[in-house]
Amino acid sequence: MDFYHLYQNNYLIVAVFLFLGILLPVVALTAGRVLRPYKPSAEKYTTYESGIEPFHQSWVQYNVRYYLFALMFVIFDVETVFLYPWAVAYEELGVFALIEMGIFVVLLTLGLVYAWKKKVLKWT
Amino acid sequence: MMEDLLYAEPGWTHVAIFFALGAALLATVLGFVTYAILAERKVLGFMQMRTGPNRVGGRFGLLQTVADVFKLLLKEDTIPKLADRPLFILAPVIAFAPAFMVLATIPFSENMQFANLGVGLLYYVAVSGISTIGILMGGWASNNKYSLLGGMRAAAQMISYEIPLVISVIGVILFAGSMNLNEIVRGQENIAYIFLTPIGFIVFLVSSIAELNRTPFDLPEAESELVAGYHVEYSGFRWAFFMLTEYVYLFAMASLTTVLFLGGWNPIPFLDFIPGVIWFGIKFSLVVFFMIWIRGTLPRLRADQLMGFAWKVLLPLALLNIFVSAAVKELFL
Numbered sequence: 001m002d003f004y005h006l007y008q009n010n011y012l013i014v015a016v017f018l019f020l021g022i023l024l025p026v027v028a029l030t031a032g033r034v035l036r037p038y039k040p041s042a043e044k045y046t047t048y049e050s051g052i053e054p055f056h057q058s059w060v061q062y063n064v065r066y067y068l069f070a071l072m073f074v075i076f077d078v079e080t081v082f083l084y085p086w087a088v089a090y091e092e093l094g095v096f097a098l099i100e101m102g103i104f105v106v107l108l109t110l111g112l113v114y115a116w117k118k119k120v121l122k123w124t
Numbered sequence: 125m126m127e128d129l130l131y132a133e134p135g136w137t138h139v140a141i142f143f144a145l146g147a148a149l150l151a152t153v154l155g156f157v158t159y160a161i162l163a164e165r166k167v168l169g170f171m172q173m174r175t176g177p178n179r180v181g182g183r184f185g186l187l188q189t190v191a192d193v194f195k196l197l198l199k200e201d202t203i204p205k206l207a208d209r210p211l212f213i214l215a216p217v218i219a220f221a222p223a224f225m226v227l228a229t230i231p232f233s234e235n236m237q238f239a240n241l242g243v244g245l246l247y248y249v250a251v252s253g254i255s256t257i258g259i260l261m262g263g264w265a266s267n268n269k270y271s272l273l274g275g276m277r278a279a280a281q282m283i284s285y286e287i288p289l290v291i292s293v294i295g296v297i298l299f300a301g302s303m304n305l306n307e308i309v310r311g312q313e314n315i316a317y318i319f320l321t322p323i324g325f326i327v328f329l330v331s332s333i334a335e336l337n338r339t340p341f342d343l344p345e346a347e348s349e350l351v352a353g354y355h356v357e358y359s360g361f362r363w364a365f366f367m368l369t370e371y372v373y374l375f376a377m378a379s380l381t382t383v384l385f386l387g388g389w390n391p392i393p394f395l396d397f398i399p400g401v402i403w404f405g406i407k408f409s410l411v412v413f414f415m416i417w418i419r420g421t422l423p424r425l426r427a428d429q430l431m432g433f434a435w436k437v438l439l440p441l442a443l444l445n446i447f448v449s450a451a452v453k454e455l456f457l
Contacts, residue, residue: 065280066279070280112435
């Protein structure tokens with residue numbers, strides 16, 4: 001039962017930290033609302049664009065390269081999800097699992113090399 | 125005391141005690157941030173043969189940052205009319221909350237620590253990833269071309285460097301056989317992991333500087349091309365929270381580097397009469413100083429070099445490091 005309590009307490013602390021992390025901005029911004037001046041004028045609320053009148057919205061179609069990097073990120077992040085448990089259990093699994101993991105990593109590296117050759121990693 | 129508390133049945137008294145201790149840590153971290161900013165300005169000043177802040181609070185400018193914080197608190201808060209108001213307000217909070225949450229699992233010494241999570245390292249990696257959303261959200265909600273560009277760059281950079289960062293620590297997990305940060309420190313009683321996985325350490329250090337958006341990887345907020353990056357439209361205390369996030373992550377990342385590679389609170393042989401907290405503090409300060417030193421030394425990278433470096437140099441090195449570490453474990457341990 002003790003370990004169950006340990007588990008509960010640990011995540012209780014995490015919840016308390018989350019609460020504190022939200023509480024600080026709320027308190028600070030509320031205190032600021034009382035202290036700071038409020039003198040609105042139309043010019044203050046225009047969007048900054050190096051001194052010229054802003055034109056168009058900035059929510060436009062974006063360079064596809066960011067999307068490709070996001071895809072690569074998902075692939076390799078999922079890879080780490082497999083690598084972490086393997087690394088923890090390495091003692092029990094032994095050399096056979098090491099070789100298997102080698103094959104797994106080589107396959108993913110092939111994917112990286114493919115992306116490299118396709119110039120996905122080149123930022124132009 | 126923490127041990128007894130952790131094993132006792134949880135209740136509202138626990139919540140109150142954890143809240144008080146957490147608030148104390150928050151105050152400590154805010155104190156650290158205040159003086160880390162001053163230290164950074166001073167050290168950079170000396171490196172560039174200037175004196176740095178020397179007016180407010182005596183010859184060393186000891187109250188400079190405190191004065192800056194009060195100035196920010198008293199500044200008028202502007203939210204552009206064209207901005208996405210709810211997201212604009214939410215973004216600094218989403219960026220800041222995870223920065224503080226990750227501190228919950230970091231052990232500062234044998235007795236000074238909060239949650240003793242079994243998946244400590246994974247928790248750190250997972251929670252710190254949420255801040256990227258806050259930064260991207262801030263950049264997008266401003267409806268400003270500079271900030272959108274800065275936010276997009278920040279997101280692309282942070283996810284690209286997160287891959288080498290998380291893969292480089294696999295060597296450490298291999299040696300410790302656990303993701304619990306306490307177990308990892310205990311595994312380093314004889315030898316710190318920096319000596320066992322030097323490649324992993326270098327990859328981790330470089331990608332942690334990139335994750336923190338610090339020079340030479342500070343493209344998201346490159347003043348010369350993007351004005352200030354994702355927080356162009358932010359002013360007053362909302363802006364302060366983005367800055368605070370950055371420095372709280374500096375605290376967290378320096379602590380994590382200490383715990384993972386430098387042996388945490390373990391002493392150097394023959395000097396074990398010095399308490400663990402002080403050892404932790406020394407190693408931690410070394411890492412922080414190194415980060416400032418790098419900022420004073422290296423110029424900013426170009427955007428194309430930045431992405432290429434993460435995927436073409438650091439990622440293959442990190443993958444190689446897994447098998448080098450496994451070989452070291454098989455042969456020497």
